[in-house]
Amino acid sequence: MKVTPDIVQQELIGLNAKVVGTSHPGYMGIAGRVVDETRNTISILHKDRKKIIIKSTAVFHFTLPDGTIVEIDGKAILGRPEDRIKKRVRRLW
Secondary structure: OOOOHHHHOOOOOOOEEEEEEEOOOOOOOOEEEEEEEOOOEEEEEEOOEEEEEEHHHEEEEEEOOOOOEEEEEHHHHOOOHHHHHHOOOOOOO
């Protein structure tokens, strides 16, 4: 699948996510369903526990409903979810 700015503007709650890169060693490998999102954090349900990951320090793999896995840098999805969906995105790639 071609990576477009539309993916960054998509709703993330409900998608499966995995932390694949981070500057915080405790975040590495956390995987599960996204249950909440704030301006600076994403909450992932990991092994029946809610884990809160800071967006700016992590790189995520999100599994879209069609099965496609997309890698997104957390810095690209910073901001409140309701504002990020409406915001125009500059191409970074």
